[in-house]
């Protein structure tokens with residue numbers, strides 16, 4: 208048994224997440240956590256909301272709420288949506304909770320002691336009418352790179368260039384709209400990342416089992432050369448900068464920058480978990496407390512990679528403390544929505560709460576993972592969604608289970624039939640199954656979700672083909688024993704299919720396994736060479752046909768959703 212620490216990129220707090228966010232971080236990490244648990248490993252799966260920074264303040268202002276009140280409400284909404292999607296976090300924390308404050312302040316102090324943080328005076332945009340400095344998104348203006356007139360202080364949405372507010376042409380306050388702004392001197396803390404350049408590069412060089420996307424982004428940043436970054440902002444909402452137990456002089460209206468504190472929340476959320484459950488968090492995070500045998504996996508979309516391969520490692524390594532670093536980093540490209548981006552700010556695409564109003568979570572989970580944006584961006588279309596669900600879940604998996612359980616109910620008294628012996632058809636099925644199970648297991652272990660879904664689908668298809676040739680309904684007319692073998696094999700196949708489906712579609716899998724009376728203890732991941740799977744259900748053991756597992760998606764539904772969500 209091994210130990211896996213799995214973290215999903217933290218969903219930002221400014222509103223419910225869309226299906227792109229789900230597919231690029233939380234869902235794949237959940238599928239992997241479920242898979243590793245089924246293999247019998249010890250898993251700790253951690254997530255949290257990322258709550259600081261200007262977007263949260265701006266969203267709260269737009270909602271007419273105090274920022275704390277806004278974050279409290281949004282946290283609830285996000286947590287409910289995560290539960291609705293069956294995301295099996297061991298803990299879903301909040302970056303605004305006390306453990307993250309303490310730990311972020313700890314890292315700040317240690318890094319300064321180690322010579323990696325320096326206080327410096329720099330020019331920031333000050334709004335005379337608002338009587339305050341304007342960090343990041345509090346300023347808008349013309350992009351110095353592409354001329355886009357609504358570029359934000361931290362980034363241009365038109366050309367994606369990362370910006371400093373001071374670079375904007377014709378800056379104006381996002382709060383009052385005032386252009387009565389000027390650069391003024393103010394002190395900030397700078398993280399001296401260049402000092403760590405060689406150590407970070409050596410660590411990336413050694414991380415040979417990261418997927419290509421993660422490595423290439425890390426090298427791009429390293430090749431461009433790490434820069435000194437300001438890690439504080441002129442804001443009130445956030446984590447205070449402390450020196451010798453007091454607010455740092457001159458920093459009364461400043462907090463740590465959100466990208467400094469957010470990844471620290473992976474650890475702090477684990478501390479929240481330990482406080483809630485009495486478990487020991489250190490054995491997951493500290494090499495001196497037993498974390499040496501932990502494999503740490505991070506999952507995220509591509510825009511987060513640099514912060515996880517370079518910035519956060521600078522914090523961790525720079526502390527010279529025995530913290531665990533990521534071992535495997537799985538990064539995703541974008542899920543796109545009809546040629547554009549899913550967007551929270553522009554409310555474009557389908558959001559997690561809306562999706563659950565339309566269909567149960569398994570439908571979405573399956574489609575998003577079977578079409579995961581792994582080697583390139585992946586288009587979400589309602590037409591392809593319909594086609595995938597109807598083909599894979601309704602016709603192949605659902606139909607198999609319903610057919611075989613109903614036949615067993617009507618012709619074999621709702622029990623697993625005894626009698627007969629396996630022949631050539633069963634042998635062929637078992638052989639194909641063993642090969643595909645090995646491939647499916649490998650794909651899951653390598654976190655290749657599309658491949659895993661394709662192998663699982665192929666296993667279901669093999670089951671259907673088997674039923675086609677074994678045809679117990681025909682055999683029953685002449686040879687009850689032959690029909691019994693077909694039904695028994697079919698029911699055992701349904702059980703195996705359900706077991707293997709658990710990481711992707713946990714609800715439907717549970718329905719199948721409950722209907723077949725498979726005990727919890729027997730729902731673990733099988734070994735490819737385990738021939739016993741075909742005779743695992745006890746003979747004469749009662750079963751109940753489940754209700755229809757997956758309803759087909761009709762053309763009218765697609766048309767209605769397309770109109771509602773602006774598709775096409």
Ligand SMILES: Nc1ncnc2c1ncn2[C@@H]1O[C@H](COP(=O)(O)OP(=O)(O)OP(=O)(O)O)[C@@H](O)[C@H]1O
Nearest residue numbers: 216218219227228231232507508541542549550551
């Ligand atoms: N369209 C997408 N496809 C796949 N992953 C995405 C997509 N959009 C965001 N992500 C990932 O989702 C995770 C959570 O994102 P976060 O809450 O920070 O929102 P975001 O990146 O600001 O997206 P948006 O601007 O659309 O709200 C991150 O790992 C991010 O990379």
Ligand SMILES: [Zn+2]
Nearest residue numbers: 350353363366
């Ligand atoms: Zn631009």
